[in-house]
Amino acid sequence: MESIGKKFQSGVVTLEIMIAFAVLILSISAVIMVVFGNQSIIIDTENNSEALRKAVFGLEEARARSGTDFYSIVTKTEKEFSGALEYTKTLLVENITRCKKQATSTVSWATNNQKTQKIELTTYLTNVAEALALGGDCASEKTNSGWNNPQIFASDNINTSKINTVDVLNGIAYFGTNDSPYIEIADTRNATLVQTGGLLVNFSNNFSASWPINDLDAIEWRNPSTGIIKNFVFVAIATSTNQLNIIDVTDIQNPSLVAERTLNNVDPDGSFPEGYKLFYYKDRLYIGTRETAGAEFHIFNVSDPTNPVEIGQGISLNITVNDIVIKEQNVNGDIKRFAYLATSQDSGELKVYDVTNFDNSGIITEISQAKQNLTGIQNGQSLYIVGNNLYFGRQSTSNGPDLYVYDISNPQLGLNLLGVGDVETAVTRIVGSGRFVFLATEKNGQEIQVWDISDSSNLSRIKNYNLSQISKLGIDYENNFLYAVGQTTPNFQMIYSPNI
Known part of the structure; x- marks a missing residue:
């Protein structure tokens, strides 16, 4: 039997950001960060950092709103420009029960060579009052x-x-x-x-x-x-x-x-x-x-x-x-x-x-x-x-x-x-x-x-x-x-x- 935590990979090369984000402390709990895309050897650290800030903000905003109106937290997508660079911000919400949601904040952008980069952060939102x-x-x-x-x-x-x-x-x-x-x-x-x-x-x-x-x-x-x-x-x-x-x-x-x-x-x-x-x-x-x-x-x-x-x-x-x-x-x-x-x-x-x-x-x-x-x-x-x-x-x-x-x-x-x-x-x-x-x-x-x-x-x-x-x-x-x-x-x- 395969273990529940086993993950499969096929033809994917993953680059870990080990220097710029050696220590990452977020104000939210249980967050998983994933960086996607076939990045060039020279990583645009500034764009990555800005995308990460936007992804973090997306989750923090969702968490804040969930405290007053839990059911208003729904999937949404919007565009935001930073100079000439266009970011696509998506909050993907999966309803698990009446008391819990999984929220994934994704920020994607295109590099100069038109390759798409993407950062995702995932966390859970709980509705203690409903429980x-x-x-x-x-x-x-x-x-x-x-x-x-x-x-x-x-x-x-x-x-x-x-x-x-x-x-x-x-x-x-x-x-x-x-x-x-x-x-x-x-x-x-x-x-x-x-x-x-x-x-x-x-x-x-x-x-x-x-x-x-x-x-x-x-x-x-x-x-x-x-x-x-x-x-x-x-x-x-x-x-x-x-x-x-x-x-x-x-x-x-x-x-x-x-x-x-x-x-x-x-x-x-x-x-x-x-x-x-x-x-x-x-x-x-x-x-x-x-x-x-x-x-x-x-x-x-x-x-x-x-x-x-x-x-x-x-x-x-x-x-x-x-x-x-x-x-x-x-x-x-x-x-x-x-x-x-x-x-x-x-x-x-x-x-x-x-x-x-x-x-x-x-x-x-x-x-x-x-x-x-x-x-x-x-x-x-x-x-x-x-x-x-x-x-x-x-x-x-x-x-x-x-x-x-x-x-x-x-x-x-x-x-x-x-x-x-x-x-x-x-x-x-x-x-x-x-x-x-x-x-x-x-x-x-x-x-x-x-x-x-x-x-x-x-x-x-x-x-x-x-x-x-x-x-x-x-x-x-x-x-x-x-x-x-x-x-x-x-x-x-x-x-x-x-x-x-």
């Missing part, structure tokens, strides 16, 4: 694989008739199932290649949730008074009352139920009163149900996870909420918080709501310009956001795409369709890292699909992976591993892709 808002559930490592060779790294078997969902936080995987104890936990931090078994945690206190779990979201929470850090799992329960459970999993061998709440204004005798989907963002928990008698969308204050308080009486949408993603955005200088919903509505499979002032008003406002009325009656199913792009999956359409990517820079002006992909089946969950998204689908033999999203206008499938009877919410990604669950054997798989 905290997501409860730490924002994988930051860029995938180091081409994901064209997915295979099992480690696995285990969970004793249940069905696993409904999985969420991973810091190497700990949490599963919601249909059978007691309804929640299972796997510690994968020390998993080894070809390991089979030994990942699941035995509960010393024989803990069990009360009912099957439809969805869950794990967070890391810091007590603002004491500074003590704890881990909690928010759980959507398949029951007509106490649909929200909160479990303290700080000690994964001794989980404990710390709170349970009944959703306001939901008829327990209605068609589907159960908790169905949820999403945590910045001390608020957003919960959706299937279409039922009463309110289908609920917002809780969970600044103290042991004492969740529902804000208002819930919002009646008269639709099923199949997925929820929350994002705060700078819109014309104002910080807005939007809820993106994948729904069952035939005329609004993707809907966007402004929830910025909900705490004060108890009102959410639909952004009508952003609603997507797609061809056919297939429901919206899944959502994933990275940078200013939203990836949207829906039920299988016979004569059209099942995967869409939208520009969500300003939902109030509508969503600009950037590209589509024909998955040929329903897309039930989307997770991603860098230039890849991973899809959970209903297509036999292709239940997991890997797509390259580096060009939004030309989404391309890289590889399929067979995981029989995959759960609808059966994948999550963290730090080079895809965690997947289904009704096959083994029903829990850690998948990786060694380079070939």
